[in-house]
Amino acid sequence: MESKRRISTACLIAAAVLLLAAMPASAADDNACLECHGSVQKATDAAGMMDLKLTPEEVQRLAVQPATKGNVHLGIACLDCHPKAAEVPHPAGMLAANPCVTCHDDVLAKINTSAHRDPAGHAHPRAECWSCHTAHDVRPPGDPASAMAPVNVASRCLACHNRRDYLIGVHGQGIQLAGLDVAASCVSCHGGHDILAPSVAGSRVARRNISFTCGKCHGRVAETYRKSVHGAALTENDNPDVPTCVDCHKAHATVDPLLPQFRVSSPEICGRCHSDPKVMGKYKISTAVYSTYVADFHGTTAELFRAVTPDQPLNQAVCYDCHGYHDVEAVSKAGDQQIKARLLVRCQTCHPQATTKFLSAWTAHYIPSPTRYPLIYWVRAFYRLVIPGTIAFFLLYIGVDVWGRRRPRRSS
Amino acid sequence: MTARAEMIRRFTARHIVNHWLMLVTFVGLVVTGMPQKFASEAWAKGVVLIIGGVERVRFLHHLLGTIMALQLVWHAVESVWLHVVRRLRMPMVPRLADGQHFMQQVKFNLGLEKRPPSMGRYTFAEKLEYLALVWGTAVMVATGLLLLYPVRWASLVPGEVILAAKAAHGGEAILAFLSILTWHLYFVHVRHWNTAIFTGRLDEEVYAEEHPLELATMRRGEGKAAERRLEAWRLLVFAVATVLIVGGAAALYWWLRTYSGGLLTVKVPGLS
Numbered sequence: 001m002e003s004k005r006r007i008s009t010a011c012l013i014a015a016a017v018l019l020l021a022a023m024p025a026s027a028a029d030d031n032a033c034l035e036c037h038g039s040v041q042k043a044t045d046a047a048g049m050m051d052l053k054l055t056p057e058e059v060q061r062l063a064v065q066p067a068t069k070g071n072v073h074l075g076i077a078c079l080d081c082h083p084k085a086a087e088v089p090h091p092a093g094m095l096a097a098n099p100c101v102t103c104h105d106d107v108l109a110k111i112n113t114s115a116h117r118d119p120a121g122h123a124h125p126r127a128e129c130w131s132c133h134t135a136h137d138v139r140p141p142g143d144p145a146s147a148m149a150p151v152n153v154a155s156r157c158l159a160c161h162n163r164r165d166y167l168i169g170v171h172g173q174g175i176q177l178a179g180l181d182v183a184a185s186c187v188s189c190h191g192g193h194d195i196l197a198p199s200v201a202g203s204r205v206a207r208r209n210i211s212f213t214c215g216k217c218h219g220r221v222a223e224t225y226r227k228s229v230h231g232a233a234l235t236e237n238d239n240p241d242v243p244t245c246v247d248c249h250k251a252h253a254t255v256d257p258l259l260p261q262f263r264v265s266s267p268e269i270c271g272r273c274h275s276d277p278k279v280m281g282k283y284k285i286s287t288a289v290y291s292t293y294v295a296d297f298h299g300t301t302a303e304l305f306r307a308v309t310p311d312q313p314l315n316q317a318v319c320y321d322c323h324g325y326h327d328v329e330a331v332s333k334a335g336d337q338q339i340k341a342r343l344l345v346r347c348q349t350c351h352p353q354a355t356t357k358f359l360s361a362w363t364a365h366y367i368p369s370p371t372r373y374p375l376i377y378w379v380r381a382f383y384r385l386v387i388p389g390t391i392a393f394f395l396l397y398i399g400v401d402v403w404g405r406r407r408p409r410r411s412s
Numbered sequence: 413m414t415a416r417a418e419m420i421r422r423f424t425a426r427h428i429v430n431h432w433l434m435l436v437t438f439v440g441l442v443v444t445g446m447p448q449k450f451a452s453e454a455w456a457k458g459v460v461l462i463i464g465g466v467e468r469v470r471f472l473h474h475l476l477g478t479i480m481a482l483q484l485v486w487h488a489v490e491s492v493w494l495h496v497v498r499r500l501r502m503p504m505v506p507r508l509a510d511g512q513h514f515m516q517q518v519k520f521n522l523g524l525e526k527r528p529p530s531m532g533r534y535t536f537a538e539k540l541e542y543l544a545l546v547w548g549t550a551v552m553v554a555t556g557l558l559l560l561y562p563v564r565w566a567s568l569v570p571g572e573v574i575l576a577a578k579a580a581h582g583g584e585a586i587l588a589f590l591s592i593l594t595w596h597l598y599f600v601h602v603r604h605w606n607t608a609i610f611t612g613r614l615d616e617e618v619y620a621e622e623h624p625l626e627l628a629t630m631r632r633g634e635g636k637a638a639e640r641r642l643e644a645w646r647l648l649v650f651a652v653a654t655v656l657i658v659g660g661a662a663a664l665y666w667w668l669r670t671y672s673g674g675l676l677t678v679k680v681p682g683l684s
Contacts, residue, residue, distance in 0.1 A: 291452075304466035308460055308465050357567065358563055360572045361562055361571025361575060362575075375572050375575075379583070383587065390591065391591070391594055405521070
């Protein structure tokens with residue numbers, strides 16, 4: 001039995017050597033390679049005959065499908081990348097160093113300036129070409145079977161990067177569920193070979209550049225944003241405090257802003273910065289905007305609504321119903337009269353009978369004081385005195401009464 | 413305490429029903445109102461979650477508030493009937509004697525007076541609570557109506573008044589709730605376990621302690637006011653007053669409700 005296997009192994013090797021020796025290196029000699037590597041079954045048989053103890057994963061890796069139409073490397077022979085393949089049994093180090101560079105040297109130059117360059121500074125990149133493009137069945141991104149087709153990009157990047165929340169975002173779902181190949185995949189925003197970390201100034205996803213990156217698809221929105229108080233501060237002064245697209249919409253788990261949950265959670269998004277004294281103090285903006293909103297009719301309803309039904313349509317005014325969103329402006333930019341006129345229009349959107357008198361039913365985020373909204377201030381002050389005063393009187397009387405009733409009575 | 417104390421009738425079915433209605437609406441309004449005042453607190457969200465959403469909380473609050481407002485209207489009509497037509501005394505009206513009773517009670521408790529005050533059908537504590545309740549209900553109903561129809565009211569008064577009403581509505585609510593927790597709880601649950609407003613009857617011993625004057629009057633057989641003949645002009649006054657009160661309330665309601673066009677539904681994405 002043992003001798004039989006030895007003989008067949010020897011025959012196999014002899015055949016391979018003969019075949020390889022007889023022909024010059026070309027696509028034709030791929031057939032010899034495919035004798036052993038052509039399928040999982042063939043690889044299993046060959047490994048068995050050569051007495052190699054391989055795990056199923058290793059066998060899987062050794063199996064190479066014959067190149068088919070659409071494979072951009074159809075004319076390239078196995079030996080072009082695996083020069084030692086002629087030696088049978090194969091020696092170690094079968095893969096040429098940087099085999100792709102032979103043709104794609106321009107790409108390596110890009111990789112070496114990108115986030116995927118070798119941290120040790122070698123020519124060898126941190127991510128191998130085939131980590132993304134696959135090794136053998138390399139196809140152009142437009143081919144649905146390509147590893148770089150929009151639908152497959154995420155699975156490649158997610159193999160190393162733990163950003164699975166992209167898959168539940170509107171873009172990930174757009175590609176994966178709705179089959180919208182135009183939706184943004186990883187490379188749409190981060191780029192491919194020239195990818196840079198967000199902290200690097202030239203990165204597509206650096207704060208300054210985000211609106212342009214999103215603007216590739218959301219052009220008008222990005223343009224409007226750059227004119228807003230937030231966008232202008234970023235593009236003109238490189239302001240580190242203003243939100244970019246991803247601060248409100250999230251970079252990966254982007255919620256469809258047309259869904260009810262975005263509207264319901266929007267006050268909390270604005271409130272994150274606008275109730276932070278560290279950020280608002282720099283610009284002398286009140287941090288009471290969120291608390292005054294929640295204390296008012298619309299905000300109270302929105303707050304309680306969100307707690308119970310965060311995914312149901314909310315018909316209460318939220319921040320952006322009055323302030324706008326991508327086009328949000330500084331209130332100080334408009335005059336008092338202009339603010340009132342615009343506010344009235346906003347009110348009348350839902351309260352068609354609203355008049356100018358109705359406008360003061362909203363303190364415009366101001367906390368009432370003796371000079372501003374004095375009536376509200378004094379009513380509050382009244383109760384701030386009367387409530388503790390009354391209850392203190394009650395408790396005092398009760399205390400005396402309890403004491404009096406427990407005191408031993410005079411004989412009567 | 414005698415083994416089986418005599419129970420003396422103190423309240424009639426009318427009193428008992430009035431109190432039940434007030435109890436249910438008051439508790440319901442506190443439960444549905446406080447979460448709205450303290451919307452950002454976790455417990456408020458929990459209460460709203462249990463009730464089943466802010467819309468249901470609002471609906472219940474408005475419903476119970478309407479019942480409480482109707483109680484106020486009913487009480488006004490009832491008072492005119494009892495005191496104008498039937499010519500009964502108005503035992504809830506505060507008198508100078510109530511102040512004296514209060515002082516005497518405090519002094520007695522402190523040991524400066526030998527005897528506690530001898531009080532009639534309603535003690536000063538009960539009168540105080542009654543007046544606070546009537547006043548508080550009136551404030552709550554008035555401010556509540558301002559909050560319920562803000563745009564309508566803003567055609568008459570500046571919007572600031574609506575927010576002042578909101579502040580008053582919340583403040584008065586806290587005051588009422590805390591008053592019930594202190595004053596009411598102490599007098600009818602702690603000082604004596606007094607179930608008279610549910611059963612209509614009060615233990616003779618407690619009666620003798622709290623309302624000795626009334627008990628003495630009853631014992632002398634003067635409690636029952638002699639049945640007086642209904643006089644036509646008094647009935648006429650009652651009819652006019654009733655028409656004015658009920659008609660006024662109805663007219664107010666009509667004025668608030670018939671405002672051409674209500675709240676427009678906002679065009680919300682996802683909301684058809």
